[in-house]
Amino acid sequence: MTKRTLIALLAAIAASALTAAVAVAATITGTDGRDRLVGSQLADTITAKDGDDKVSARRGDDKVFAGQGADRVFGNRGNDTLFGGRGADRIHGNLGDDSIDGGKADGGETVAANRLFGGPGNDTIRGDDGEDRIRGGIGNDNLTGEAGNDLMSGGQGDDNQNGSAGNDRIFANRGVDTTDGGAGDDDLWALARADVPLPGSDTLIGGEGNDTFHLRDGEPDKVDCGAGDDTALLDNQDVIADATAENPSGSCERVVRDAPKAKGQGESKSEDKEEKSKDDSAESERAV
Structure with missing residues (x-):
């Protein structure tokens, strides 16, 4: 195998790996049932929709939209953006500078109580109009x-x-x-x-x-x-x-x-x- 052929082969392997990595950074959408959604090591966008869902975003700077229902959301590692939606949600930012929003109900609806935890990192956490429990954790946090x-x-x-x-x-x-x-x-x-x-x-x-x-x-x-x-x-x-x-x-x-x-x-x-x-x-x- 010539040196030029080897370089071309390595480039092809690198390109193939990059393509696979891009594919892993997925847009994941749940159903209106009770889903368990798991992200990748990259920056995913996860939409849980309705139902009492469990979401683990894993690594990467992820975006999670919990939707309606009593959801459990874990950002894990990365600077994540996590939205609760309607329902009594438990949202954990975990490690990273996370942005957590408990979500608001539409006009006239009963507002549930959320449990919002930042974890290590400089987090920004906003509750909704219910009786929320909010903890920033380690870091310089902004809580509302x-x-x-x-x-x-x-x-x-x-x-x-x-x-x-x-x-x-x-x-x-x-x-x-x-x-x-x-x-x-x-x-x-x-x-x-x-x-x-x-x-x-x-x-x-x-x-x-x-x-x-x-x-x-x-x-x-x-x-x-x-x-x-x-x-x-x-x-x-x-x-x-x-x-x-x-x-x-x-x-x-x-x-x-x-x-x-x-x-x-x-x-x-x-x-x-x-x-x-x-x-x-x-x-x-x-x-x-």
Whole structure:
């Protein structure tokens, strides 16, 4: 075999492999039944349609449209874009900088509660108008609850969280977080951890509604109570953003200062959910 023939043969093999790889990066469409759809190692587009489906996108920067039904979606590795659609969905971005949208129902329809998990990476997660549970995981995440009484936690990282309308419970965990409760009677927490090497000073904004702030984590956090009949439970490190010498409580109607809680106290509500999120991530790996 001549050198020229060998080069031509190798080129043909490479072209054949490339053609096969392009074919693997598929557009996958389910049925209106209960489907199990699995992507490839490349950038797939997967549409589950109606039914209670299970989707594992696998590797690649994938797009998944869950459609109607109570779906379970796992982005796995890659910077994925995941849409929930109508129904009570469980969506896991997993590893990568993912964009997750819980989806909205059409006008007049009942809105279900979604479970949305980002995983490691800088994720953008948006709920729908139901009572969503949203966790960012490790990374600098942007979380939006939309309407509904949502439970949100950014996890480890410098997160931005916005509850929007509804009576939300939002936890600022490890990192320098900014939390805006939005409209509604919100319950906002700033939680420090003993294993944080640097101070995590959070900013909590109440917005409209009768909000309660829990900031006794020993860090110099900032609170802006906003409109409504608000209660701020602070330690001596915390600062009220709009306080003055004449009005040290600022926009907060009730301010109670006390010593910081010992490390580990007051964290279980959020940290237990973090452990559950780890279990969910393990489940996603088994789903591949």
